Amino acid sequence: MSQQCEHAKQVRDVQPHTPAGCEECLETGGWWVHLRLCLTCGHVGCCDSSPGKHATKHFHGSHHPLVRSYETGEDWAWCYADRVMLEPAPRLE
Ligand SMILES: [Zn+2]
Numbered sequence: 278m279s280q281q282c283e284h285a286k287q288v289r290d291v292q293p294h295t296p297a298g299c300e301e302c303l304e305t306g307g308w309w310v311h312l313r314l315c316l317t318c319g320h321v322g323c324c325d326s327s328p329g330k331h332a333t334k335h336f337h338g339s340h341h342p343l344v345r346s347y348e349t350g351e352d353w354a355w356c357y358a359d360r361v362m363l364e365p366a367p368r369l370e
Pocket residue numbers: 282283284285342356357358359
């Protein structure tokens with residue numbers, strides 16, 4: 278069952294700010310488990326299994342609702358606002 282969210286329609290062609298890893302962790306010398314890419318602004322943050330949880334913190338600070346997995350071979354997105362998994366990740370029309 279594929280449940281959609283309104284935010285998927287606002288997906289833009291974002292460029293990752295920090296292709297090498299989590300923006301905050303790279304600054305502070307932290308480490309991460311998995312990476313998430315904000316589909317509103319291109320922020321790269323780490324997942325909730327990482328000490329920093331910067332993807333979630335980015336949502337709380339910015340209210341950008343959608344992130345997609347920034348891991349090779351993974352094609353899904355998560356909407357924080359609707360708490361819904363979108364698989365495959367939304368594409369540009
Ligand atoms: Zn949504």
